Amino acid sequence: MTDMGLAVRSLEKSFGGVIAVNNLNFDLPVGQLLALIGPNGAGKSTSFNILNGQLKPTSGTVKFKGVELVGLSPKEIWRHGVGRTFQITATYASMTVCENVQMALLSYHRRLYSLLPIAARLYREEALALLEHVGMVDQENRPCSVLAYGDLKRVELAVALANNPTLLLMDEPTAGMAPKERIELMALTNKIVNERGISVLFTEHDMDVVFTHADRIIVLDRGTLVAEGTPEEVRNDEHVRRIYLGSHHA
Amino acid sequence: MGFYIVQFLTGLSSASALFLVASGLSIIFGVTRIVNFTHGSFYMLGAFIAYSLVGVLDGFFGFWISVILSAMAVGLIAVLMEMLILRRIYQAPELFQLVATFGPILIIQDLALDIWGPEDLFGASAPGMDGAITIMGTPMPEYDLALIALSAVVLGGLWLLFNKTRWGTLVRAATEDRDMISALGVNQKWLFTGVFFLGSFLAALGGAAQVPKGGASLIMDFEILAPIFVVVVIGGMGSIPGAFMAALLISELNVFGILVWPESTLVLMFLVMAVVLILRPWGLFGKPEAPGQHGQVGAPEQPYRPLSRKANTLFAAVLGLLLVLPVFASDFSLVLVMDMVVLSLFAASIHFLMGPGGMVSFGHAAYFGGGAYAVALITSHFELPMEVAFFMGPLGACALALLFGWFCVRRSGVYLAMLTLAFAQVAWSVVFQWGELTGGDDGIIGIWPSPWLGSKAAYYYFTLFFGVGGIMVLRRTLFTPFGYAMRACRDSALRSASIGIDVNRQQWLAFAFSGALAGLAGSLFVYSKGSIFPDEMSLARSFDGLIMVLLGGVKTLAGPVAGASAFTWLDDVISRLDYWRVILGSLIILIVLAFPQGIAGFFRERFGVWFGQETDT
Amino acid sequence: MKRLEIIKFGAIALFGGLIGFPASAADTITIGDMNAYTRLAAIAGPYKKGLDLGIKEINAAGGVLGKKLVIVSRDTQGKPGVAIKIAEEMISRDGAVMLVGTTFSHVGIALSGFAKQNKVVYLASGPLADAISWSKGNAYTFRLRSNVYMLASMLVDEAVKKNAKRWATIAPNFAYGKEAVSAFKKVLKARQPDVEFVAEQWPAAFKIEAGAEVQAIENAKPDAIFNATFGSDLAKFAREGRLRGLFKDRYVTSLLTGEPEYIEPLKGDAPENWYVTGYPWYDIDTADHNPFQEAYNKEYNDYPRLNSVIGYTTAYSVKAAIEKAGSTDSEKLRQAMEGLKLKSPLGPIVFREIDNQSTLGMFVGWTKLKDGKGIMIEGSYRDGANFTPTDEEVRKMRPAD
Structure with missing residues (x-):
């Protein structure tokens, strides 16, 4: 592995004695789409929130481009080039699509305490370029509160790309979307990863999405990593079949 | 024993x-x-x-x-x-x-x-x-x-x-x-x-x-309000055992407190409330509020657009009318309009925080009165000229808001509101009790404008300049990156944190900004009345401001101005009648039922299209 | 469109309001009166009745300078800011030639500042604060009622006789209470140097924790108690004190308690044998008081309260001032008020030139229960002129004009 990727070592998190994440180790090299899967309660969200800085792990390290992320705030982690989308979209309902992206750009360019310029006029071109990227430019002037769910996901993606991230954390990127939209969104994600050379870590319930789009998959069960490998390897893993796919189809 | x-x-x-x-x-x-x-x-x-x-x-x-x-x-x-x-x-x-x-x-x-x-x-x-x-x-x-x-x-x-x-x-x-x-x-x-x-x-x-x-x-109705709010908040909103424990805590502290510190009767319970909320954000037995429980009910705000040409013309016309008013209006009309402008600025500062900022302040009178007291104290103790002292209002209020706000923005929803209330009451008690410095309830009098502003008309223009100017600054700020970032923190703290916004700090500075503008209103107020008394820092003043904002409409930027003007004018017209409270109370209820979006919200719904408001649903 | 109609009406009313109404007619003289008519209805109500009675009598007798007196009354809601706004309106819109009224001291103080700035005469009829006549006094503000210092001093003669060593005080936690305790302590100490104050309790006004306060005083084992609480605080203090045996074998002296406004609501719980200031209208039989009481009774079928006397005397002070000035010019009125002499139902009074404080006095006497009601017995009148600080002290306290 290289210095440029993400390296998670011996990550542990317990809530009052209940172990949510147990000795988690994995690497994410640059340019890869890594899927994190597992049944409900496997510790996916906890891991995500640790990587994002919303939770502090009980022990362990998370190195990104050689920098220790544990102990940093979400804001600082973001400054290191980590973007994030949420399972339930988190956008600014009272702003337009374009303003949502501009907001992230304002933060990226450190203009948050600026009291003179009109915000809607700043970084508009950059924002439109990002929206172009995700195919939302024609809706740039609509309020986010009225968008279809799939479109919100795209807006989130554009927002997450605003700081030129080298790592994207996507929590259930296709949750709540129609099958056709899922394919479109993941194709878009694939395209962006290839164009920009960034890595993506995502969780996902939809196995079709996972096995079609992930370069590699890691499987969590009750906080422990139980399998890791290419989609092919994971698909054939006995353990995974038993604890995960088995229960999934039950 | x-x-x-x-x-x-x-x-x-x-x-x-x-x-x-x-x-x-x-x-x-x-x-x-x-x-x-x-x-x-x-x-x-x-x-x-x-x-x-x-x-x-x-x-x-x-x-x-x-x-x-x-x-x-x-x-x-x-x-x-x-x-x-x-x-x-x-x-x-x-x-x-x-x-x-x-x-x-x-x-x-x-x-x-x-x-x-x-x-x-x-x-x-x-x-x-x-x-x-x-x-x-x-x-x-x-x-x-x-x-x-x-x-x-x-x-x-x-x-x-x-x-x-x-x-x-x-x-x-x-x-x-x-x-x-x-x-x-x-x-x-x-x-x-x-x-x-x-x-x-x-x-x-x-x-x-x-x-x-x-x-x-x-007077029983108002006297009980503050203590029961304190009890409910300390105990945890919605918790019965909490209410009991809190009542016990407050009462026992009180009865034993007066043995060692007899003057503590005013301030004690609010101090306890502030301390409890700082240490235990949801009170003794309360549970954290689920996100969204105190959030925006109903449709989200529309994105901000600059005023249309028609709306700009209307604004210019109103401003023009205000500018020529001294030519034909009586002195008292000027006084009434000054009151409207000052309270509009105060209400706008509350609205700034409460609407776009998503932080409801139940204690904004602390900054209004705090600003006024900063002016009065600096004038009476150091005899500074008005040209300097006037600016102590926003400065002093800003400092106070920085201090209180640091704690408040770390809470949300109704607990934030209650913490602002607790701090405001502590500030009020200090001013009320510390007679040697502040004159206590006898207040500070003789704070009049410099001679060049001595006439009603001159001070009227001064008020118009700073009052309308302050409101425009507040409004303008909402369109700047600072205002956008504040609104972003309200819309989604989660998203804001993940695009590198320090939510607490953003809200803290917004709180201070709003406090400073409330202090500017306080400065204007103290020179127009010539005196300041603790009443202007009291709960009643805070609630007046809140009512004005809500009456005008939280989800419109013109709301606070409409609400403050309507409230001030109604109060003046009606309060000369016997039983004015029945009339005012009934009117408030009628307005609430007729315009659940507030007065300005109603006009926006009705005539928004005429003013070029787009709606996209 | 109904709503539009309402809005239109509102707009017209607003515009009409801004342009203003013409000032009062030429054959009347307007006086601006304000009081906490809603917040302190029990005090301000009788005051208004007394004021109206006085004005009615004056007008029936031909008015002043051949013109009728007109009173414009407004509610201050007990808020200084509101009072200032009303004052502006009375001067500029109603054409009031002088201002009278208020009960709350802070409202009175706010108005005194307004009076000085705008060079308008203000007769503070009801407020008690010493500051109005002394530390915050000014040339345009006059005050009718005895202030706190004078009232507290009236109680000292009797207290000295008792020769109690250990005193406790209880007073509401605001300026009135502070002034009352400090005045009482100062005057008593001057007369009886070995006196010791062993406890001072400061309940929040209208929010007294009476049981706890009573216990706290009891715990200090005083020989005598000075009380300055009033209204509902007094009621609670009196009852808890009786239940908990605080007043047994203790000398209690108390401010204001003998005023009908305060002792009557106590009914059977009225304390006995307290030495108090007050107004025993039932016991006053003087040439000055009898006609007033009869007229009041005739007009309202009710007996006068202390504030009725204040309102009535306010009316006659206004009349006397305008007559002496021969004009309604503010400057002339101010000069006329200085040293103005007139008769009040309680006796002759004069507005002192040194501090614009009137010498209207008060009765002192003992409380007693009679037919389940609190009354004041052995009441005797104390002329306010005898209970002020020395002229030298007054000059020192009063700012130069």
């Missing part, structure tokens, strides 16, 4: 009285999320009705029957209010119901004055409990013990109700998760009505039960 036991029991007895009233407020808030100001009025009504009934029904049983009957009667009045007014506006924006509960306060005040007359009615001792027993040589009034027993009965009864009945279980479920009620297929309307009855019944029970200790007077 006997002394300490009796002192403890005395504290317990006043805790009991407080608990009865506060538990009712807590139940109502827990289920309906309504901050019910009328609660104090129901407490007062309970006392008045019980006073009258006790005069008719004799004896030990007569007394207790009177107490129960008056509580029932008030409960029914509350149900009437809930069904006629509140039911129609549950869908209105957050806190809007607060205005609706303000109207009945005014009406009940005048009705009580009319029915029971102006004099304090001092209740007779409770029959059979008019003496004292002796505990280790120290006398202890029997009725205090009866009060303790009564609150124990109520506490037990509430426990049974909430744990052993279906209705009680539903109420508890609704307190924890409002969405659950509709999921359970319960008729939410009647659940709310029932809760209103129970809560108000308890308020009136508290009022009635203290008749033998105090009686009934026309």
Whole structure:
């Protein structure tokens, strides 16, 4: 592995004695789409929130481009080039699509305490370029509160790309979307990863999405990593079949 | 020893009285999320009705029957209010119901004055409990013990109700998760009505039960409000055991506090509340609010657009009219318009924080009055000229807001609001108590503008410049990156943190900014009145501001100006009539029912298209 | 469109309001009166009745300078800011030639500042604060009622006789209470140097925790108690004190308690044998008081309260001032008020030139229960002129004009 990727070592998190994440180790090299899967309660969200800085792990390290992320705030982690989308979209309902992206750009360019310029006029071109990227430019002037769910996901993606991230954390990127939209969104994600050379870590319930789009998959069960490998390897893993796919189809 | 036991029991007895009233407020808030100001009025009504009934029904049983009957009667009045007014506006924006509960306060005040007359009615001792027993040589009034027993009965009864009945279980479920009620297929309307009855019944029970200790007077309603809010917040909103523990804590601290620090009577409970909220964000027994529980109810705001040409023209026309006003208007008209402008600025500063900022301040008078006091103190102690002292208002208020705001922005929703209230009351108590520095309740007088601003017209233009200027600055700021970032933190703190916004710091600076502008309003105020008194920092002033914002409409930027102007003007026109409170209270209720989006919100809905407002749904 | 109609009406009313109404007619003289008519209805009500009675009598007798007196009354809501706004309106819109009224001291102080700035005469009829006549006094502000210092001093003669060593005080936690306690302490110490103050309690006004306060005083084992609480606080203090035996074998002296406004609501709980200031209208049989009491009774079928006397005397002070000035010019009125002499129902009074404080006195006497009601017995009148600090002290306290 290289210095440029993400390296998670011996990550542990317990809530009052209940172990949510147990000795988690994995690497994410640059340019890869890594899927994190597992049944409900496997510790996916906890891991995500640790990587994002919303939770502090009980022990362990998370190195990104050689920098220790544990102990940093979400804001600082973001400054290191980590973007994030949420399972339930988190956008600014009272702003337009374009303003949502501009907001992230304002933060990226450190203009948050600026009291003179009109915000809607700043970084508009950059924002439109990002929206172009995700195919939302024609809706740039609509309020986010009225968008279809799939479109919100795209807006989130554009927002997450605003700081030129080298790592994207996507929590259930296709949750709540129609099958056709899922394919479109993941194709878009694939395209962006290839164009920009960034890595993506995502969780996902939809196995079709996972096995079609992930370069590699890691499987969590009750906080422990139980399998890791290419989609092919994971698909054939006995353990995974038993604890995960088995229960999934039950 | 006997002394300490009796002192403890005395504290317990006043805790009991407080608990009865506060538990009712807590139940109502827990289920309906309504901050019910009328609660104090129901407490007062309970006392008045019980006073009258006790005069008719004799004896030990007569007394207790009177107490129960008056509580029932008030409960029914509350149900009437809930069904006629509140039911129609549950869908209105957050806190809007607060205005609706303000109207009945005014009406009940005048009705009580009319029915029971102006004099304090001092209740007779409770029959059979008019003496004292002796505990280790120290006398202890029997009725205090009866009060303790009564609150124990109520506490037990509430426990049974909430744990052993279906209705009680539903109420508890609704307190924890409002969405659950509709999921359970319960008729939410009647659940709310029932809760209103129970809560108000308890308020009136508290009022009635203290008749033998105090009686009934026309100022009871406001006097009880602050303490019960404190109790509910310290205990944790919606928690009955919490309310009991908080009442006990406050009362015992109070009775023992006056032994060592007799002047502590004003400030103690607010200090306790501030400390508890800093250490335990949701009170002693409260639970964290689920995100969104205090959030935006109803449709989200529309994105901000610059004013259309028509709206700009209208604004210019109004400004033009204001500019030529001194040519033909009387001096008093100028005074009235100055009041409108100053209060508009104050309301706009609250709105800035509460609307786009998503932080409701129940204590913004601290910065309004704080600014005014900064000016007055610097003038009276250092004799600085007005040209310098004037700017101490925004500066001083900003400093105060930085201090208080640092704690407040680390809370959200109603707990943030209550922490602002606690700090404001602490600030008020300090100003009120520290007579050597601030003049105490005698205030500071003789703060007049420099001679070049001596005439009414000159100061009018000065006020217009800074008042309208301040409002424009507030509005303009909403369009800047700073304003956008503040709104971003309100819309989604989660998203904001993950795009590198330091939510706490952003909100903290917004809080200070709003405080500074409130302080500017305070500066303008002190020079227009020539004096400043602690009243301008009081709860009543904070609530006035809140009412103006809500009346005008939270979700419009013109709302605070419309609300403040309408309120000031109505107050002036109506307050020269007898029974003006009935009229003003009824008008407020009418406005609330007719314009649930506020006055400006109504106009926006009606005439928005005309002004080039786009709507996209 | 109904709503539009309402809005239109509102706009017209607003515009009409801004342009203003013409000032009062030429054959009347307008006086601006304000009081806390809603917040302190029990005090302000009787005051208004007294004021109206006085004005009615004056007008029936031909008015002043051949013109009728007109009173414009407004509610201050007990808020200084509101009072200032009303004052502006009365001067500029109603054409009031002088201002009278208020009960709350802070409102009175706010108005005194306004009076000085705008060079308008203000007769503070009801407020008690010493500051109005002394530390914050000014040339345009006059005050009718005895102030706190004078009232507290009236109680000292009797207290000295008792020769109690250990005193406790209880007073509401605001300026009135502070002034009352400090005045009482100062005057008593001057007369009886060995006196010791062993406890001072400061309950929040209208929010007294009476049981706890009583216990706290009891715990200090004083020989005598000075009380300055009033209204509902007094009621609670009196009852808890009786139940808990605080007043047994203790000398209690108390401010204001003998005023009908305060002792009557106590009914059977009225304390006995307290030495108090007050107004025993039932016991006053003087040539000055009898006609007033009869007229009041005739007009309202009610007996006068202390504030009725204040309102009535306010009316006659206004009349006397305008007659002496021969004009309604502010400057002339101010000069006329200085040293103005007139008769009040309680006796002759004069507005002192040194501090614009009137010498209207008060009765002192003992409380007693009679037919389940509190009254004041052995009442005797104390002329305010005898209970002020020395002229030298007054000059020191009063800012130069």
